[in-house]
Amino acid sequence: MELVIQPDAEHAARLVASLIAKALLEKPHLVLGLATGRTMERVYNHLVRMHREEGLDFSLCRTFNLDEYIGLRPDHPGSYRHYMDQHLFNHINIDHRNTYLPDGMAADLKAACRHYEEMIHEFGGIDLQLLGIGSDGHIGFNESLSALRSRTRDKALAPSTIAVNSTLFADPAEMPRRAITMGVGTILDAHAIILLVTGSSKADIVTKAVEGPITSMVSATALQLHPQCRVVVDEAAAVNLQAQDYYRWVFETEPEWAEFRR
Ligand code: F6R
Numbered sequence: 001m002e003l004v005i006q007p008d009a010e011h012a013a014r015l016v017a018s019l020i021a022k023a024l025l026e027k028p029h030l031v032l033g034l035a036t037g038r039t040m041e042r043v044y045n046h047l048v049r050m051h052r053e054e055g056l057d058f059s060l061c062r063t064f065n066l067d068e069y070i071g072l073r074p075d076h077p078g079s080y081r082h083y084m085d086q087h088l089f090n091h092i093n094i095d096h097r098n099t100y101l102p103d104g105m106a107a108d109l110k111a112a113c114r115h116y117e118e119m120i121h122e123f124g125g126i127d128l129q130l131l132g133i134g135s136d137g138h139i140g141f142n143e144s145l146s147a148l149r150s151r152t153r154d155k156a157l158a159p160s161t162i163a164v165n166s167t168l169f170a171d172p173a174e175m176p177r178r179a180i181t182m183g184v185g186t187i188l189d190a191h192a193i194i195l196l197v198t199g200s201s202k203a204d205i206v207t208k209a210v211e212g213p214i215t216s217m218v219s220a221t222a223l224q225l226h227p228q229c230r231v232v233v234d235e236a237a238a239v240n241l242q243a244q245d246y247y248r249w250v251f252e253t254e255p256e257w258a259e260f261r262r
Pocket residue numbers: 034035036037038039040066067131132133134135138139140141
């Protein structure tokens with residue numbers, strides 16, 4: 001794992017967008033794993049800007065989102081399909097047929113989950129997976145006690161997740177109680193991972209995720225097992241990290257980060 005501390009949420013998002021852009025330039029057929037949520041909005045703003053101003057090309061790229069609510073139609077303003085269209089897909093040159101989210105309206109949810117895993121496999125696996133973290137340490141919607149080898153499945157959301165995410169619904173009562181999510185095992189199969197964490201409200205959980213013991217109580221701790229996981233945080237989220245000096249030293253001195261230092 002490598003951890004990079006950026007001055008604020010804007011710089012952190014810009015760095016993540018630059019890492020994605022670099023991966024896309026190196027491999028135009030990139031299979032990109034995407035996340036939704038407030039943290040990602042800044043990243044998608046930067047990707048849209050890079051597409052408009054620098055011609056960043058998504059035409060050959062495929063995307064797989066981590067999760068989708070069960071029981072919301074794709075055009076529902078609270079659905080993750082709607083979020084992705086609004087924040088990214090409608091503003092870049094991606095072929096919408098190459099953008100995949102789990103089918104939360106499927107009559108047979110188990111079959112839909114199996115199909116999602118098969119499609120990821122068919123396209124050679126996810127090259128780069130983007131992640132945020134929930135205040136309970138979830139990645140995707142892998143709430144506490146999700147098996148560290150779990151695959152895509154339907155999952156009950158934690159009351160804390162429902163409380164936080166329902167504020168994004170015009171009528172909070174419309175917030176679904178269940179979602180389809182890639183499993184922790186599915187996420188760990190990605191060739192590379194970027195976890196973005198910003199804001200003081202995430203300071204405790206990111207410290208547990210990165211420096212704490214691996215436990216299914218905090219799904220994000222499983223990322224410690226991944227050989228190519230980069231964690232990008234802002235100063236506000238970094239305050240409790242024990243090895244801050246080391247992380248800053250690596251970012252300032254290692255050649256791989258030279259092009260990203262400003
Ligand atoms: C979203 C997802 C979640 C979010 C997490 C953080 O697709 O999988 O794990 O990344 O809940 O959400 P925000 O950024 O809204 O705090």
